[in-house]
Amino acid sequence: MSSGELARPLTVALLGGGTVGSEVARLISENAHDLTERVGADVVLTAVAVRDASKPRPGIAADLISDDAAAVASSGVDIVVEVMGGIEPARSLILAAMEAGSSVVTANKALLAADGATLYEAAARNGVDLYFEAAVAGAIPLLRPLRESLSGDKVTRVLGIVNGTTNFMLTKMDEEGVDYADVYAEAAELGYLEADPRLDVDGHDAAAKAAILAELAFHTRITLDDVYCEGISAVTQEDIRAAQQMGFVIKLLAVAERTDDGVIVRVHPTMLPRSHPLASVRGAFNAVFVEAEAAGEVMFYGRGAGGAPTASAVLGDVVTAARNRVGGGLGPGESTYSNLPVLPIGAAMTRYYVNLDVADRPGVLASIASAFADNGVSIQVVRQDGHGEDAGLIVRTHRATDAALRKTVEHLSQLDMVKRVHGVMRVEGEAGA
Amino acid sequence: MSSGELARPLTVALLGGGTVGSEVARLISENAHDLTERVGADVVLTAVAVRDASKPRPGIAADLISDDAAAVASSGVDIVVEVMGGIEPARSLILAAMEAGSSVVTANKALLAADGATLYEAAARNGVDLYFEAAVAGAIPLLRPLRESLSGDKVTRVLGIVNGTTNFMLTKMDEEGVDYADVYAEAAELGYLEADPRLDVDGHDAAAKAAILAELAFHTRITLDDVYCEGISAVTQEDIRAAQQMGFVIKLLAVAERTDDGVIVRVHPTMLPRSHPLASVRGAFNAVFVEAEAAGEVMFYGRGAGGAPTASAVLGDVVTAARNRVGGGLGPGESTYSNLPVLPIGAAMTRYYVNLDVADRPGVLASIASAFADNGVSIQVVRQDGHGEDAGLIVRTHRATDAALRKTVEHLSQLDMVKRVHGVMRVEGEAGA
Numbered sequence: 001m002s003s004g005e006l007a008r009p010l011t012v013a014l015l016g017g018g019t020v021g022s023e024v025a026r027l028i029s030e031n032a033h034d035l036t037e038r039v040g041a042d043v044v045l046t047a048v049a050v051r052d053a054s055k056p057r058p059g060i061a062a063d064l065i066s067d068d069a070a071a072v073a074s075s076g077v078d079i080v081v082e083v084m085g086g087i088e089p090a091r092s093l094i095l096a097a098m099e100a101g102s103s104v105v106t107a108n109k110a111l112l113a114a115d116g117a118t119l120y121e122a123a124a125r126n127g128v129d130l131y132f133e134a135a136v137a138g139a140i141p142l143l144r145p146l147r148e149s150l151s152g153d154k155v156t157r158v159l160g161i162v163n164g165t166t167n168f169m170l171t172k173m174d175e176e177g178v179d180y181a182d183v184y185a186e187a188a189e190l191g192y193l194e195a196d197p198r199l200d201v202d203g204h205d206a207a208a209k210a211a212i213l214a215e216l217a218f219h220t221r222i223t224l225d226d227v228y229c230e231g232i233s234a235v236t237q238e239d240i241r242a243a244q245q246m247g248f249v250i251k252l253l254a255v256a257e258r259t260d261d262g263v264i265v266r267v268h269p270t271m272l273p274r275s276h277p278l279a280s281v282r283g284a285f286n287a288v289f290v291e292a293e294a295a296g297e298v299m300f301y302g303r304g305a306g307g308a309p310t311a312s313a314v315l316g317d318v319v320t321a322a323r324n325r326v327g328g329g330l331g332p333g334e335s336t337y338s339n340l341p342v343l344p345i346g347a348a349m350t351r352y353y354v355n356l357d358v359a360d361r362p363g364v365l366a367s368i369a370s371a372f373a374d375n376g377v378s379i380q381v382v383r384q385d386g387h388g389e390d391a392g393l394i395v396r397t398h399r400a401t402d403a404a405l406r407k408t409v410e411h412l413s414q415l416d417m418v419k420r421v422h423g424v425m426r427v428e429g430e431a432g433a
Numbered sequence: 434m435s436s437g438e439l440a441r442p443l444t445v446a447l448l449g450g451g452t453v454g455s456e457v458a459r460l461i462s463e464n465a466h467d468l469t470e471r472v473g474a475d476v477v478l479t480a481v482a483v484r485d486a487s488k489p490r491p492g493i494a495a496d497l498i499s500d501d502a503a504a505v506a507s508s509g510v511d512i513v514v515e516v517m518g519g520i521e522p523a524r525s526l527i528l529a530a531m532e533a534g535s536s537v538v539t540a541n542k543a544l545l546a547a548d549g550a551t552l553y554e555a556a557a558r559n560g561v562d563l564y565f566e567a568a569v570a571g572a573i574p575l576l577r578p579l580r581e582s583l584s585g586d587k588v589t590r591v592l593g594i595v596n597g598t599t600n601f602m603l604t605k606m607d608e609e610g611v612d613y614a615d616v617y618a619e620a621a622e623l624g625y626l627e628a629d630p631r632l633d634v635d636g637h638d639a640a641a642k643a644a645i646l647a648e649l650a651f652h653t654r655i656t657l658d659d660v661y662c663e664g665i666s667a668v669t670q671e672d673i674r675a676a677q678q679m680g681f682v683i684k685l686l687a688v689a690e691r692t693d694d695g696v697i698v699r700v701h702p703t704m705l706p707r708s709h710p711l712a713s714v715r716g717a718f719n720a721v722f723v724e725a726e727a728a729g730e731v732m733f734y735g736r737g738a739g740g741a742p743t744a745s746a747v748l749g750d751v752v753t754a755a756r757n758r759v760g761g762g763l764g765p766g767e768s769t770y771s772n773l774p775v776l777p778i779g780a781a782m783t784r785y786y787v788n789l790d791v792a793d794r795p796g797v798l799a800s801i802a803s804a805f806a807d808n809g810v811s812i813q814v815v816r817q818d819g820h821g822e823d824a825g826l827i828v829r830t831h832r833a834t835d836a837a838l839r840k841t842v843e844h845l846s847q848l849d850m851v852k853r854v855h856g857v858m859r860v861e862g863e864a865g866a
Contacts, residue, residue: 027585027727037652037770038584133582139728141574141582149566149574151471152460152748219470277734280713294460294745295572295735301710302731312727315585329762337470 007041007326011077012318013102015069015093016084017050017057020107020134023311024081024318026059031315039322047072049084069093074100079321081314082106083134087114098122098130103325105317107134107310113208113224116215120334129324129331131317136209137162137286139309140302141316146216147332150292155217157291159428160254162209164284164304165192165200166232170250170269171282173240180235192284202231203267206254213288214256214265219338222256222265228345230268239423242355242394243271246381249279253428257348262341264348269425271353276429346403351380351430353396355423356412360391364417368393371415375408376400396427440474440759444510445751446535448502448526449517450483450490453540453567456744457514457751458493464748472755480505482517502526507533512754514747515539516567520547531555531563536758538750540567540743546641546657549648553767562757562764564750569642570595570719572742573735574749579649580765583725588650590724592861593687595642597717597737598625598633599665603683603702604715606673613668625717635664636700639687646721647689647698652771655689655698661778663701672856675788675827676704679814682712686861690781695774697781702858704786709862779836784813784863786829788856789845793824797850801826804848808841809833829860 012028014021028035028045035043048060049069057065066072073080073093080097082104084090090111094104095118104123106112112119112135123130133143137160146155161167169183178186184201187193192200199205207227214222232252243250253270256263272279277299281287286304291297303309324330358364365384372379378398385392397405405424412418445461447454461468461478468476481493482502490498499505506513506526513530515537517523523544527537528551537556539545545552545568556563566576570593579588594600602616611619617634620626625633632638640660647655665685676683686703689696705712710732714720719737724730736742757763791797798817805812811831818825830838838857845851 023727031585031587034587034652035585038768139725140731141578144582145574145578148753149577149749150745151752152464152468152750153745154464154467219467277713280710292572292745294456294741294748296739296742298573298733298735300731300733303729306729308727309729312583312586312725315727316582317585319584320581323765324762327762329757329760332756335471338467 006036009042009044010039010079010322010325011044011046012079012081013046013072013075013077014048015073015080015082015090017048017060017065018083019307020083020310020314021048022057022059023307024083024314027311027315035319038319040326041322043318043322046077047075049073070096073097076100077102078325079103079105079318081318082108083314085110087111091115091118094119095122098126098128101126101128103129103321105131105314105321107132107314109135109208109212113211116212117221117334124333127330129321131321131331133317134310134313136212137288137300137302138304138306139312140286140288140300140304142288142300143216145300146213146290150290150295153292153294155290155292157257158213158217158255158288159278160209160213160288161251161278161281161286162254162288162304163200163206163252164286166206166252167281167286168192168284170232170235170252173235173237174244174249177237179237180233201233203229203252206252206267210254210256210265210267213254214263215336217256218258218263218340219335220263220340220342221336222263222342226265226342228266232269235269236423238355239425242353242423246396247274248272248427249274250425251278255428258340259343259347261347262343264343264345266345266348271425271427272429278429346401348402349399350402351397351399351427352405353394353423353425353427354409354421356393356395356421357419358391358393359417359419360388361417365393367415367417368412371411372397372408375411376404377408439469442475442477443472443512443755443758444477444479445512445514446479446505446508446510447481448506448513448515448523450481450493450498451516452740453516453743453747454481455490455492456740457516457747460744460748468752471752473759474755476751476755479510480508482506503529506530509533510535511758512536512538512751514751515541516747518543520544524548524551527552528555531559531561534559534561536562536754538564538747538754540565540747542568542641542645546644549645550654550767557766560763562754564754564764566750567743567746569645570721570733571735571737571739572745573719573721573733573737575721575733576649578733579646579723583723583728586728587726588723589726590690591646591650591688591721592711593642593646593721594684594711594714595687595719595721595737596633596639596685597719599639599685600714600719601625601717603665603668603685606668606670607677607682610670612670613666634666636662636685639685639700643687643689643698643700646687647696648769650689651691651696651773652768653696653773653775654769655696655775659698659775661699665702668702669856671788672858675786675856679829680707681705681860682707683858684711688861691773692776692780694780695776697776697778699778699781704858704860705862711862779834781835782832783835784830784832784860785838786827786856786858786860787842787854789826789828789854790852791824791826792850792852793821794850798826800848800850801845804844805830805841808844809837810841
């Protein structure tokens, strides 16, 4: 579109002037010419709502700064960008923006995972767009492909490394032999942990993203409460070394899968074969691996966090919402028509790794094998290690339900030749698994 | 959208009933319920134009088959899907479809790379959509992210493995030590090669895809003629082994990059560090690595060819075009506002690998180092191998222009202590390169 046929200027207001907000403001100003050409209209920043208006915000014109978020939200601009985070007041402000006729771009994974339905409904009611590419895996263009490119296909499974901090920690533990406590201290020192570190290490941040991915993939409403969640704080160097010896690597995975009976969404430390494309995703990078019936295996990889990458995703959504304003269309709304049952974790079928300290005496292996068999769990590989006080067994199972594995572990713990069951972890990504 | 508020049925006609066409027809029928829900209207296949109407087409109702492609193209359906390939009659049929008011979804990389502008212009003139996700890297959702998700960012470079056949061949040469001639024979036997195998091994197929990617990335019209192209037939086991010893792997890369002076688009065998995300893309898989100013590094990975993966990409476009019909919007058109100069290959700056057979006598290294220096090419690493008749030198350079390297190689060839310059290859993907 040439500059001769520009539509009226499009107005954008920001809720939040932190790292991401400042970066969005900078990109709108620096890329103004590109945005005008790509949208077919000038894109003008009208206001940035911040908590403390007296704090200097380099790169944002002083007269744009406001501490009246409610006024900015309901100012009736074309697009309101919400990058403040948290459930409230973000939700009320987004709803006010939509009531005022603004399309909304948000990076707020917590709000979407907790109560996305309310936002979608308000968007539909007011005839405005709701985009949120930045909410999952930062700069990686992922949600648009799931919502649009794969919309003629059937997604069967999504496996994601969607929390950069825990991936940084697990990578260090794997590559440098560092203990969990030390790598936790390092992540804290580097400022990688969220203000509430449990969001990272207990898997809650990944769980919110898993809920968003699962809803898009399976056209079924999924909230954070539907996601089974286990963090990485119990992962030990013993587990890491056992994984290495077997040719595996440990990752905190978000898994969303469709079974014959419904949908299961779970976040937990997982052993992956080193040959799996996700295994080589190191440090703070994110990646999401999608399995679809016709497309086969597709992976998206990139930076999952940081001001500039997140701002890139936000701006992409701003351009799309702006083009819709110029062209008169609307993006996709909530799609939950499949309405599949969400199954409890007990129904999940995976392979397992179990690491046991055992007494060094004849018949141990036979008794332990029986404990697995009696609970319907079939053993794939077993390895005996050490002698005397250090005698150990590492077992990898064939596919079994989580419920069966739990019963097996309980049963094992009651055997007097079993001193300790100290590692139990799901195994994904093996061929045929 | 619930079934209670469906729009009128949307009609789709196929031009081409081969592997991809049959798979598209199958998906439209099998996924009918999902398509209806996702589009907000029934999606109905009205005709499949084929060359030989007497051939049985399992899965396609006999009364849909037609050998009158012109009539099918101009039948005025909502969406015409072109999966016949080739420049003509595909182009005329697509233009006829657009004149009849149909949006067009095509997988035709050759046509888009040769004359995409004509298609874009016809789409704009007739107010219809043109989508072509399947034209590059099969099922990998790649073009939509480039056109939309990254539309608020500035792409600086695109590196892609976009031809599965040559990647299969190079992977075999790397992993099994097979010679080019043997792996060529194997690819032919497996039916992996195009009817004209030069499209694969001489890099023309990759070049067409590079042109399409470059145009989207840099908002500049790029056609096949703008792409420098070198195939893989000169890659030897000596090169493969030299790469392995240095920690590199050889890939046929499509590279599109923006420099201060313009855009360079090139396809050639390339040495990549084994730690680079593209290095682990094995066999027939494709991947495209995008570098953008704010987003940083992003990679897309998946199956680049095959009936089902390609059909998945086509159906995604059909759903998007259909949603636009229902919602009254239009997708993005051609964007060439940047109109950057396309630079010749001589201006490309990369590192190089040069493999020389030399006379085994004192002073050889000094003379050869001078030949590089005299032409303004700085040496990064040099390794001397063998003695007597087998004396060899492997040189890796710092960044230099292609023009300077060519002069250096000419100069080297004229030195009497140089018996043969038998490997010259670009090196990409090193940190700081």
